[in-house]
Amino acid sequence: MQDGKISIGDVERITGLSKDLLRTWERRYGFPTPLRSEHDEREYSREDLDRLVTIKKLLDNGLRPRNVVPLSGTELAGLAAALPQSLPRGNAKSVKQAVNLLRSNELERFTDFLTSALINQGLERFINELVAPLNHEIGEAWFRGEIDVFHEHCYTSRMEALLVQAHSFLHETKSPPRILLTTADGELHYLGLLMLKAILCMEKADVILLGPQLPNNEIKAAAEHFNADIVALSFSSYFPLKRAHQTLTTLRAELPASISIWVGGGSVHELGILHDGIRFFSDIAQAPQAVADWRQLHRQADSYKKCHRQHTSSLL
Secondary structure (H helix, E strand, O other), rough: OOOOOOEHHHHHHHHHHHHHHHHHHHHHOOOOOEEEEOOOOOOOOOOOHHHHHHHHHHHHHHOOOHHHHOOHHHHHHHHHHOOOOOOOOHHHHHHHHHHHHHHHOOHHHHHHHHHHHHHHHOOHHHHHHHHHHHHHHHHHHHOOOOHHHHHHHHHHHHHHHHHHHHOOOOOOEOOOOOOEEEEEOOOOOHHHHHHHHHHHOOOOEEEEEEEEEEOOOHHHHHHHHOOOEEEEEEEOOOOHHHHHHHHHHHHHOOOOOOEEEEEEEEEHHHHHHHHHOOOOEEHHHHHHHHHHEEEHHHHHHHHHHHHHHHHHHHHH
16 A cells, blocks of 8 residues: 555455456446556555445345445445344453453553463363454454454464464374465465464374465475375455465365365355365364364275275285
């Protein structure tokens, strides 16, 4: 963002609305109405961005583009205010308290609150009952205008630091499956991977955290190098769905069928219907069952191979 102007690439990244869709709306509905840079690239105002974020929220709640894209910012805000408020699971009181501390800039108390919750609840409950719903509520609070972007960044950095510290106390084993954790090229959000690593390590899985923003060729190379059983990726709700779909389609075609692909994050419910050969998680609490399912399937496969070898030997 320079001089209050936002590039079309940044708008796509922040809102999850593709560049092609923004151009289509511009022609069809007369919005957004970008300016042009000295290089003839589309540039948007902060007001345009705020309207587009609200539009994306309304579309995610089932409204049609023709009924929302042409509306003014005030009309969009009215529709957004009328949406049913989704209550976060877990301890709603603790979630609200954490958001209030962050919003009031009591950062040390905020960090102390999170640390105390981690100690008292244990890592698994802390992630499932506080961090997961808190992630959701932080996003909702920003959408409602109750916090700014810097609040969200501050929350993410402090939560990441806390989870990294918690990982150091985990006893990591080398039991199958071996799972690589990463995000796609251009996906900056990293917190979900740290949460997933903690859950998987408690299930005694062999976890290798590759970090964020790996292109497909590097993911493929890492999977081959580490002899991975599973590649797990996280897509935030800000990552464009079209790019996520393309990434997963290409990766599934390039990886051998023996390597499973797991996907979680903000928009997986929209991606899941497009891919048969990939396991999608709408909730991080589903990860332990997925590990158990993988182990059961491979125990059955190993048992079948053993019986087949014994039968073949008896025939010789």
